[in-house]
Amino acid sequence: DAGVTQSPTHLIKTRGQQVTLRCSPKSGHDTVSWYQQALGQGPQFIFQYYEEEERQRGNFPDRFSGHQYPNYSSELNVNALLLGDSALYLCASSWISDAAKNIQYFGAGTRLSVL
């Protein structure tokens, strides 16, 4: 049973560029959340997708957007990259019917470096 998979594992971009990160949730999961983790800090919630709609959003600017596909996979898009966007981006999946446990399963992340 494959867990949460993210691609690519590493990415280097320059300021002002746009980037797309991808996530495939754990089998049977229908909800995907994205987190940003700066070096030495805990992950910070960006947003969550369920039924192809953004359901919750953290304190991140509109440059951060996302999408969820019918197969539950998800993308995180970041426009007009800033140096401060350099971080580990984590995807987490969960199952709506299991929401009472509030347990999320994380991928290994995508390391984004903005130069």
Next chain:
Amino acid sequence: DAKTTQPPSMDCAEGRAANLPCNHSTISGNEYVYWYRQIHSQGPQYIIHGLKNNETNEMASLIITEDRKSSTLILPHATLRDTAVYYCIVRALPSGSARQLTFGSGTQLTVLP
């Protein structure tokens, strides 16, 4: 969500029990205590959660004080692979989809050989 306070770092000898404390003095009656850990270069991993009773699973035990203002995660026989950052998170059960997790800085546990 209630705020949590954890020591920034702890050491533990391999084979001994690791006891990781967490203070959550402002916890509400409907909020659960969750523990996740993050091994270097990996995503966070769920360990255990509880409301007021002590909980145990194959990974760890969770001891919550009677007033629920603090808790302790216990790894009964720590191994080198338990070296990680441990996060204590307080969260109410979600209505609808799973709610966001609010991570603090966590405790860096280093298991020494």
